[in-house]
């Protein structure tokens with residue numbers, strides 16, 4: 641028995657239970673998954689076969705196996721990763737607005753149930769706000785922060801890792817710290833908060849994972 645692991649599992653379970661209540665009060669649908677495998681099983685239950693599905697760029701979707709599921713042929717997947725040119729990618733990103741389901745992770749989630757996103761291009765936050773009929777968010781409780789201000793601080797701290805992952809030429813890749821840059825490759829132009837889903841109950845379907853995914 642590893643006491644440290646047990647305590648973290650207990651803590652994450654409590655955080656997830658707390659968030660489930662807050663998110664449901666905001667008219668979102670919520671599931672709790674203990675692992676990536678469970679998250680994938682829930683995703684399969686939510687997603688009707690043959691539905692039109694698009695995604696936003698996300699380590700979580702890759703690491704949970706969600707991307708592989710979408711490529712299985714059971715869905716009409718608008719595969720942004722199949723683009724061979726920037727123009728093709730742009731076209732696929734625009735098509736995503738007509739999807740039945742848009743899958744993404746969030747960059748942070750506040751203790752009172754606000755979903756926080758940070759985007760460079762804007763296509764992901766745009767599709768989260770409007771267009772696709774439903775938005776499925778797979779987000780692990782290691783991304784939970786106290787409030788929106790703490791989300792800003794967290795994202796400022798971790799964004800250099802995303803720049804590094806994407807092999808960009810931004811100042812943060814040199815230093816590991818955000819310089820609030822003016823680089824044309826800046827990945828931090830759009831900071832967006834989903835305060836509530838009250839106007840469209842059930843549009844957001846949120847899978848909280850106790851296993852850590854993403855940054």
Ligand code: SF4
Pocket residue numbers: 796799800803810811812813817818819820821822823825826827828
């Ligand atoms: S604002 Fe620029 S320097 Fe800061 S994390 Fe984003 S890309 Fe890096």
